Amino acid sequence: MSYHKENLKERLVEIAWEICAAESWQKINMRYVAEKAGVSPTAFYRHFKNKNDLKAELIRRGYEMLDQGRKDADTFASWGAYYIRFGLDYPNIYDLMFGNIDSNMSLYPDLEAQHNAAFNEVSVALKLLKPDAAEKDIRIKAVNIWASVHGLIGFLRRGDSQDIKSEELTWIENNIEEYLKMTTFN
């Protein structure tokens, strides 16, 4: 009986992240996580109310990564490319964040806030680029950019496992920024 693993909570989150990233969010289960942490399956409940709280924490960290990516980006298109690469590098985390996975995630208002904040940054960036554009045009363009980025992630991911992974698709994946400039970020 080994008590007081140092910071078990943090360790559980890390393990869950690893499982999600390497396998899928569906594979996250208490017994599996607990086993990897070397504790009993229910130790978890000393640190989280339930499994959704754990998933919420993963989502939170995903948004933090995206936000950091935005801050690090030097151009608008490179930010978009970062987003897309995140979706391709962490497809399972991405699913957890944007996949309309589990209904009840609306119980976490801070996640909604993170999501909205991310979207609003698109408008902010657009306004800096086109100070004279009408607010309505900005918003519509922001929606279009958001849609393009997320839609492309889904598309490239699907293409990965299929024969629609044409030459063009490979080109897009290797030239995300240019693709964005050609199609949407113009």
Added chain:
Amino acid sequence: MSYHKENLKERLVEIAWEICAAESWQKINMRYVAEKAGVSPTAFYRHFKNKNDLKAELIRRGYEMLDQGRKDADTFASWGAYYIRFGLDYPNIYDLMFGNIDSNMSLYPDLEAQHNAAFNEVSVALKLLKPDAAEKDIRIKAVNIWASVHGLIGFLRRGDSQDIKSEELTWIENNIEEYLKMTTFN
């Protein structure tokens, strides 16, 4: 013990579709479906190998609806709008189809085929509109349109439950075709 419900298989699919449409794909479970059909929970297994087979059937029907919508559309943009409206009218079916829901759906090659066929129709339509365009440009544009349509569905759905449902978003939802023409279908 009431034997031989007429065409129980079809009835199970209908019930599962209704549950999915009205609640969510997560709410589909054998006991619930069986109860609604008035049979025992395991009667299901005389008609389907497992639950995934049932979900696959729902997805199949979703693609059939989308395909019919394409055939009925008189313009390119109206087809796109149909797609988007499908995503808004049947959000839970849409999740089942495009939500990267359950890993193992790759076990159903015919579903992949339906998906690829739908995408290929975009290229076909584009080629008719722009006979002289280079193949590569067609493909890239097709990707961009696909991304826009699916991205917008996700966006409008999120907006539904949140305060980013701005005036502009409402406008887009009520003027999907015009939005498509403004942003992507041009």
Added chain:
DNA sequence: GCTAATATGTTCACTAAGTTAACATATTAA
């Protein structure tokens, strides 16, 4: 028509996974 094969539904049971409650021990505060 009778019988064997097949199809369809039921009952029982097992398993995996989320969760709670009671308990035990360690840490911290007073």
Added chain:
DNA sequence: TTAATATGTTAACTTAGTGAACATATTAGC
């Protein structure tokens, strides 16, 4: 030093997917 709190464990309950054995209905071949 002791009481309160935090953290982990064990046992047990619950829901859900699924398989096996069984029972009854339908159909095909004679």
